[in-house]
Amino acid sequence: MSAPLVLLLSGPNLLLLGERQPEIYGTATLADHVARAAAAAERLGLVLEHLQSEREGDLVDAVHGARGRCDGLVVNAGAISHYGWSLHDALATFSGPVVELHLSNPDAREPWRHRSVLAPVSDGTVAGFGAVGYELAIEAVSRLLRPSARRG
Numbered sequence: 001m002s003a004p005l006v007l008l009l010s011g012p013n014l015l016l017l018g019e020r021q022p023e024i025y026g027t028a029t030l031a032d033h034v035a036r037a038a039a040a041a042e043r044l045g046l047v048l049e050h051l052q053s054e055r056e057g058d059l060v061d062a063v064h065g066a067r068g069r070c071d072g073l074v075v076n077a078g079a080i081s082h083y084g085w086s087l088h089d090a091l092a093t094f095s096g097p098v099v100e101l102h103l104s105n106p107d108a109r110e111p112w113r114h115r116s117v118l119a120p121v122s123d124g125t126v127a128g129f130g131a132v133g134y135e136l137a138i139e140a141v142s143r144l145l146r147p148s149a150r151r152g
């Protein structure tokens with residue numbers, strides 16, 4: 001049996017991590033986060049793919065492409081998390097575990113960040129743990145992929 005495949009999706013402006021508001025997002029780059037997630041995946045016997053885009057449609061395409069091919073998704077959609085209904089609808093068609101991820105804690109920030117339109121179609125959210133969140137999100141997907149370890 002081949003190793004489960006997990007797709008990590010990164011939305012707009014995450015390409016600027018490292019330079020972008022380091023007081024909020026830290027100094028690690030997106031490549032650093034992806035490397036951390038890939039290392040966690042490897043430790044857990046998963047294979048990680050990554051896609052970053054500034055465009056919601058690309059993320060929708062990626063979710064369509066993941067259907068029946070990938071086993072789980074980790075999604076940090078950036079600001080799209082707060083208004084991206086087409087990404088919401090795409091994620092609703094994905095049958096495997098979906099973990100929403102944020103470096104910062106949107107609930108502790110501006111009111112417009114308090115609503116995630118992706119939360120209702122995610123199994124859970126990892127937010128506010130900075131770079132460690134990438135490992136936690138992979139760990140969460142890994143557990144959700146093992147039914148006996150799903151909860152508790």
Ligand code: DQA
Binds near residue numbers: 014077079080113
């Ligand atoms: C973010 C939080 C979003 O509100 C914001 O628009 C981002 C990054 C995070 O990782 O903390 O671009 O998703």
